[in-house]
Amino acid sequence: MNRLQVTGLSKTYANGFQALNDVSLDISNGIFGLLGPNGAGKSSFMRTLATLQAPSNGEVLFNGVDIMTNPQYMRAQLGYLPQDFGVYPRMSAFDLLQHLAILKGLHQSKARTAQINSLLHHTNLYEVRHKAVATFSGGMKQRFGVAQALLGDPKLIIVDEPTAGLDPSERNKFHFLLSEIGEQVIVILSTHIVHDVKELCPQMAILAGGKLVAQGAPRHLLANLQGRTFSKLIPKDQLQQHQAMFPIVSSRLKSGMIEIHVIADYLPGDGFALVEADLEDLYFQTLRDHQTAEV
Known part of the structure; x- marks a missing residue:
């Protein structure tokens, strides 16, 4: 069981803007929904978890390790699916995953190829593995994004606005995929789409103005x-x-x-x-x- 402990997290930028104000959360395996409007502090929270920026105050522990003093530990455990996933125009799904896997430190060729093929099957993209990712539909690109996020067997996956622009069918496929992943690891779903949290998340929190204004199980909050x-x-x-x-x-x-x-x-x-x-x-x-x- 993985555990993410966030205590008293605050972030004030050089221009004086306070993006996070005393945020505390305790998250274990499963899909955790982080709801909030644009400007609520979700991106600052995610950047801090990904060790892309240091907080002004507070502590973040992942499986007992302080990620600020040991950022490489967190980076090795992290998978990230951004809202907009850029790809090389002519690169196939298989080749792009090979490239990204090497960047993630998966240097053993046989093990790397086996993991890539497994992920392509898991995301239902194996049959189109030799097609350019740039030609994929929006839903296929999002499933490819999940595949690359799962390279290296991460224990914490951050997913940012994953269903924006997807049609209902692709949204349902994506929900099923995230639900399967969340059984083994922590998935943090950052979104302003309430429906996604309703369908997927047994635990959630709402950010507003950098503050945590609600957290718990949706049924209890309701x-x-x-x-x-x-x-x-x-x-x-x-x-x-x-x-x-x-x-x-x-x-x-x-x-x-x-x-x-x-x-x-x-x-x-x-x-x-x-x-x-x-x-x-x-x-x-x-x-x-x-x-x-x-x-």
Whole structure:
């Protein structure tokens, strides 16, 4: 069992901007969802875990090893799938994995080739291994990104906005792949897409303004909203009017109209009905509470 312990992590850049403020997390094997809007501090958190930058304060231990005093230990354990995965235009999937594997220190030819073939099978890319990665669909490129992230048998995998731009079919394939990987290692899924966390993550946290504003199992975090979440279906031209009248946490198109959700201790008004709270309600309500507290 792997364990990542983050204690009191803060990061202030030279221009005075504080990207992280006293973040503490304890994560073990499985997929851990890190939700937050753009600018919340997710990228700074990931860069720190990847030892690409030192924190201003705090400590990060991976399997008991301080990664700031021993960054090479962490780098040897780390796999990373960025949001935008650049590739050489004419290089095949197999050749590019060979190149990346050598860069990761896999120098024994037979063992390297065996691992690459295994990963190509695992990501369902073996049949297209001799095709240029640049010609792959978005979903295939993401699965190739997983394959390269798994080179060297890492124990911690960081995945940054993995399903942005994927169609529903490719998103489902990617979810299944991540779910399999998370059974053996720690996978940190950094995203602003609530649906990905809902489908994949038994544990999660929400970052806002560099602060950890919620963490735990989604079902436990949602418990506080059950019995307090109300829904109403309204014409699109009434949204602005309702926004002025009610603290709407989310709105979505539904059958040509707009479904609004409001968190309240009692029935907000005519036309509202009590509904089961979902992770999107939790996310937006948590961000709203944080913004209110910061004012």
